[in-house]
Amino acid sequence: MTIQFYWQVPTRGDGRLADAATRLRGERSDDQAYFTAGVTDPRGRQFNYYDHLHQIAKAAELAGFDGLLVPNDPQGEESWIVAGYLTRNTRRVKVLAAFDSARGSAVYAAKNAVSYQRYSNSRFAWQIATPVDAAERRANGDFIQDADIPQRTEEFVTVARHVITETGYSFKGRFFEVLEGGFKGPLSGQAVPQVFLTGQAEADLAVSARLADVHVFEAQPLVDLQAHLERLQELSAKAGRPVQAALRIDLLVRETAAEAVHDAARQAQQQAAKVIPDQAGLWALQTPGAGAAHATLVGDADQVIAALTDYAAAGITVFQLGAVPALEEAYRIGEQVLPALRARLGLTQQQAA
Amino acid sequence: MAIDIFWRIPTHGEPSSLRNKLHHRGDWSQQEGDHVVHRGLAGGGDDGFNSLDYIAEVARAAEISGFHGGLIPSFPMTDEPWAISSFLARETSTFRFMIAFQPGFLNPVTAARMTASLQRASNGRALFNIITGGGGPSQLWWGDVAPHDDRYARTTEFLDVLRGLWKGGSYSHHGKFYQLENAALPAQLLGQEFPEIYFSGSSDAALVSASQHADFYLSWLEPFDQLKEKFDKVKEKTDKLGRKVKCAVRVDIVARATEEEAWREVRRGFESLSEADKERYARFAQQTGDSVGANRQRNNAPKTLDNYRDFILHPNIWSGFSLLRGGQTNGIVGSYEQVAERLDDLVKLGADAFILASTPHLEEAYRVGEEVLPLVQGHGARNAALRAVG
Numbered sequence: 001m002t003i004q005f006y007w008q009v010p011t012r013g014d015g016r017l018a019d020a021a022t023r024l025r026g027e028r029s030d031d032q033a034y035f036t037a038g039v040t041d042p043r044g045r046q047f048n049y050y051d052h053l054h055q056i057a058k059a060a061e062l063a064g065f066d067g068l069l070v071p072n073d074p075q076g077e078e079s080w081i082v083a084g085y086l087t088r089n090t091r092r093v094k095v096l097a098a099f100d101s102a103r104g105s106a107v108y109a110a111k112n113a114v115s116y117q118r119y120s121n122s123r124f125a126w127q128i129a130t131p132v133d134a135a136e137r138r139a140n141g142d143f144i145q146d147a148d149i150p151q152r153t154e155e156f157v158t159v160a161r162h163v164i165t166e167t168g169y170s171f172k173g174r175f176f177e178v179l180e181g182g183f184k185g186p187l188s189g190q191a192v193p194q195v196f197l198t199g200q201a202e203a204d205l206a207v208s209a210r211l212a213d214v215h216v217f218e219a220q221p222l223v224d225l226q227a228h229l230e231r232l233q234e235l236s237a238k239a240g241r242p243v244q245a246a247l248r249i250d251l252l253v254r255e256t257a258a259e260a261v262h263d264a265a266r267q268a269q270q271q272a273a274k275v276i277p278d279q280a281g282l283w284a285l286q287t288p289g290a291g292a293a294h295a296t297l298v299g300d301a302d303q304v305i306a307a308l309t310d311y312a313a314a315g316i317t318v319f320q321l322g323a324v325p326a327l328e329e330a331y332r333i334g335e336q337v338l339p340a341l342r343a344r345l346g347l348t349q350q351q352a353a
Numbered sequence: 354m355a356i357d358i359f360w361r362i363p364t365h366g367e368p369s370s371l372r373n374k375l376h377h378r379g380d381w382s383q384q385e386g387d388h389v390v391h392r393g394l395a396g397g398g399d400d401g402f403n404s405l406d407y408i409a410e411v412a413r414a415a416e417i418s419g420f421h422g423g424l425i426p427s428f429p430m431t432d433e434p435w436a437i438s439s440f441l442a443r444e445t446s447t448f449r450f451m452i453a454f455q456p457g458f459l460n461p462v463t464a465a466r467m468t469a470s471l472q473r474a475s476n477g478r479a480l481f482n483i484i485t486g487g488g489g490p491s492q493l494w495w496g497d498v499a500p501h502d503d504r505y506a507r508t509t510e511f512l513d514v515l516r517g518l519w520k521g522g523s524y525s526h527h528g529k530f531y532q533l534e535n536a537a538l539p540a541q542l543l544g545q546e547f548p549e550i551y552f553s554g555s556s557d558a559a560l561v562s563a564s565q566h567a568d569f570y571l572s573w574l575e576p577f578d579q580l581k582e583k584f585d586k587v588k589e590k591t592d593k594l595g596r597k598v599k600c601a602v603r604v605d606i607v608a609r610a611t612e613e614e615a616w617r618e619v620r621r622g623f624e625s626l627s628e629a630d631k632e633r634y635a636r637f638a639q640q641t642g643d644s645v646g647a648n649r650q651r652n653n654a655p656k657t658l659d660n661y662r663d664f665i666l667h668p669n670i671w672s673g674f675s676l677l678r679g680g681q682t683n684g685i686v687g688s689y690e691q692v693a694e695r696l697d698d699l700v701k702l703g704a705d706a707f708i709l710a711s712t713p714h715l716e717e718a719y720r721v722g723e724e725v726l727p728l729v730q731g732h733g734a735r736n737a738a739l740r741a742v743g
Contacts (some may be wrong), residue, residue: 010599027541034380049541050474054443065455070512075539077473078466085474091401099463108433108458115436119405138534141461159496179493185430186366186380186404 003312005338006067006096007060007330008087008250008322009053010078013289016325022029022120025325026052044092049077050085056326057086060093063334067094069248069320071128071291074200077294080112087120095120096196098127101149101156102142106176110160114183117190127196127216128153150203151175157195159209164192196246200228209235212243212317219249219295221282222310229315246318247311251333252292253323254283257300264298288323303334309344356731357702359451360415360602360718361424361710362408364420364431371607371622371677371712378713379404403738404432409441411714414449422449423707424551424603426483432542435467443675445697450475451551452710453482455512457497462536464511465518468670469538480549483570485559499530506530507556512550512566518620519547551601551706560587564594569706574604574683576666577702586702599705605674605684606711608725609691612669615686618659622677623661631658634676653684669695678712693728 015025026049028034037340057068057120070079083097095116103109116124130149131137137144144152155173159181162169167182183190197204197212205228208215215232217225229245236243252267254260257280264277270286278285280299286292296302308319323329366379372719415423425434438450450471457462461579471479485491485508492499499507507530514531517524521543526533552567554560563570570582570587584600591598609615638654655663664673669687676682685695696707711717 002633012539024541025446032728045476048473048476050443052624074466078463078470080435081439081467081470081474084436085442087441088405089443102460103463104459105457105496105559107494110435112433115432118432119403119436119440121401126371138532139536141460141531141533141536143532176496177493177498178496179490181494183429187432 002317003342003347004094004318005064005322006068006069006094006318007056007063007065008069008071008291008320008326009056009060009082010081010322010326011053011079011290012049013076014052014324016226020178038268039101040080040292041245050082052327053077053086054089055080055114056330057093060334061090061332063330063349064338065093065334069098069127069291069322070094070098072098072100072127072292074131074136076165078292083124084116087116090123092123092135094125094194096125096127096194098196099128099130099151100130100140100142101165101175102130102137102140102144106156106159107181108161108180109156111187112163112181114187114190117193118186119232120154122191125194125196127198127237128156129198129216130147147203148174150199150207153197154211156323158196161195161211164190170286187270202231203295203296205232205235205270208232208243209239209241214244214246216246216248216318216320217316219247219282219293222314224313225311233315244317245315246320247316248293248320248322249311250285250287250296250322251329251337252296252298253301253304253329253337255300255336257303260298260300260303270323287322289324291322293320293322301340304337305341305344308341354705356729357706358419358423358726358729359449359706359708360411360418360721361708362423362425362437362439363710363712363714364408364426365428365679367678367713369713371618372625373484374625378407378715386490387647401732405437405440406547407443407715409438411718412441412445414435414715414718415447415722418718419726420448420709420718420722422447422451422480423480424451425453426482427453427455427478427484427490433603433689435471436478438471439474441655442478442602444473447478449478449480451480451486452548453484455484455486455497456508457499458495460513461514461531462518462533465515465538466542467516467547468548469519469542469558472548473542477546480551482553483512485554485562505554505556505562509562509565516547516566519543519545539633551596551708555583560590561578561594563587563598564591564596566597567598569589569599569601571587571601571603571608571708572671573681574602574664574685574699576670576683577698580699581702586704600703601706601708602699602704603681603708604710605681606692606721607684607686608689608711608721609670609687610689610724611689612686612691613687615691619673619677619686620661623673626676630676634658637675689724692725693730696729697726697731 044269070083072079079097083095087095152175155176158177163181169182171178194213196216197208199214252264268276275284277298280303282295283298285296365496368376368378376516425437434452453608485504509528510528514526518538523535523537549568551571553565553571607615657663664671668670669691671686672682675682685692
């Protein structure tokens with residue numbers, strides 16, 4: 001059994017703790033000087049936010065993560081552009097781009113994905129999630145009904161998978177259509193991107209059982225998660241194909257539990273969040289910026305390792321981790337959490353730097 | 354106004370010359386109509402290189418040699434320009450990515466976000482070659498169902514939405530093809546340059562759409578009188594509709610130190626053709642399709658295929674290029690001076706930009722950048738000529 005660790009790339013607003021809004025890394029503004037008038041700034045417009053994203057991707061790779069998760073955040077950078085930019089500049093990590101099934105033609109998405117695969121030695125992967133909020137969907141030009149989303153996702157993945165793996169493929173569904181499709185020549189024979197799907201409803205789990213390689217659960221206490229994990233296993237056994245379970249969770253790790261709690265409290269305060277943690281554990285504290293997990297695991301390295309080991313024992317085989325600031329924390333977690341956690345799980349530590 | 358000169362990115366892979374059929378660069382080759390993967394010098398092996406590494410070299414050669422950037426085409430058999438642009442944004446400096454795509458394939462909000470993000474990643478180096486395309490079953494291959502005339506209306510509406518979102522603030526749209534409610538680009542993605550639009554399409558429906566959104570009307574090279582007529586019509590129509598549209602020519606060239614050397618290159622390419630190559634060409638010349646542009650090209654096909662000279666339309670204009678490689682039929686052949694003069698002729702009849710190409714694209718980017726581009730006068734030539742007459 002291998003267990004994989006992804007690092008979330010903040011597609012917007014990374015910086016120190018929760019006051020990131022006032023000190024965005026890499027962002028430049030003509031009307032807001034970064035330094036006081038008494039200090040010269042040599043940077044001009046030579047750098048931008050993508051240089052920072054590049055730093056984060058390299059940090060995650062050097063720190064021994066297995067992959068990068070590029071979230072789909074309408075308030076941030078577009079995930080496929082970020083994924084392409086970072087894939088070219090990394091060597092080993094998987095690059096998991098999140099997007100929704102209202103993106104456009106499934107054939108076009110598949111065709112672009114084939115290029116990503118060809119250019120990355122098959123390191124590209126898909127996480128498909130459609131916003132649960134109907135207003136957010138309409139702002140994306142998407143007027144689908146809630147109940148229809150799982151079927152559209154299923155059609156999207158079905159069409160994409162077939163045009164990548166065969167030719168002469170025709171399909172006419174409710175949402176997608178293709179005639180005599182399929183990629184030939186140099187575009188043929190590529191690996192279908194690993195498909196990650198999300199959601200906790202019965203219909204979501206059922207689609208994953210039929211189609212997904214990995215099903216992603218949001219951070220929640222293990223006692224709550226257990227029933228969903230079991231249901232996914234039942235459905236996947238019935239469908240006769242294995243589906244891995246992933247957990248999307250943020251971490252706030254410090255050398256001591258007291259420091260972790262202190263920093264978590266400060267972050268909550270800066271965000272004016274209601275939850276003020278007073279001891280290590282899983283807190284309903286959302287990391288600022290793009291694609292926050294539903295909860296944050298707060299503690300020293302041993303505590304965090306113990307909690308993640310419990311999730312792994314319950315069946316989680318992919319962890320999608322995040323923290324702010326993404327660069328420093330990639331190193332901290334890569335150094336203080338991953339090696340010991342991998343040892344505890346009986347895994348070989350990813351060779352880094 | 355000075356003219357812009359672009360290069361073209363050979364996503365189809367390419368041979369080392371027009372007389373060599375085996376594609377060593379990129380990773381595929383066309384043989385007797387079947388597309389066969391051919392590994393080439395590097396790529397697909399354990400060394401970590403792939404065909405993008407050659408494309409990256411061509412892009413770097415183009416920017417080093419003084420081209421604005423390059424057209425990155427989109428074909429069923431080749432890699433996609435959105436992918437190439439995002440992958441190469443960081444390792445290029447001034448190279449502008451001309452992304453060929455069909456609006457119908459993308460949600461316009463997704464497209465707007467992709468475009469703004471690519472502008473941020475590349476410091477504003479993205480632009481579009483908007484294609485509305487052929488029709489019929491080939492469109493359904495891409496998963497797209499709209500019929501031909503509707504597709505130009507959809508292109509117009511798609512670009513309306515893109516511009517609407519680009520302005521910032523909350524944007525709603527209720528059209529025939531797209532509905533959006535309170536859509537918005539996030540603040541940090543605003544304020545980027547809107548991509549210049551190179552627009553293709555020869556039908557009346559295409560011209561109506563171009564008159565609303567095109568910055569450049571892009572044509573293949575046609576016989577000069579026909580091209581002038583076409584450019585005049587485009588400019589007249591679009592002027593009437595209130596938008597100044599410039600014209601651009603996408604053309605292959607063979608430029609050498611002397612005219613003799615240039616024709617020798619063409620002749621050797623022609624003499625390396627097999628009978629099957631010529632039969633395939635003859636079949637193409639007899640077809641008719643839904644694309645007005647491709648049909649216009651067929652009208653100039655020669656009646657005999659015995660000698661490369663059968664394909665000479667004008668001095669320095671050769672119409673046999675599609676025999677030697679895929680794509681359009683007409684191109685410019687001549688000495689460096691002659692090629693520059695023909696480009697200036699095209700400027701005089703209305704061209705404001707060029708997309709040039711020559712095989713192999715890497716070495717030829719240097720050659721054309723070093724030998725031909727410095728000789729092109731652009732609109733300066735026209736002014737000089739007028740002064741001389743006056």
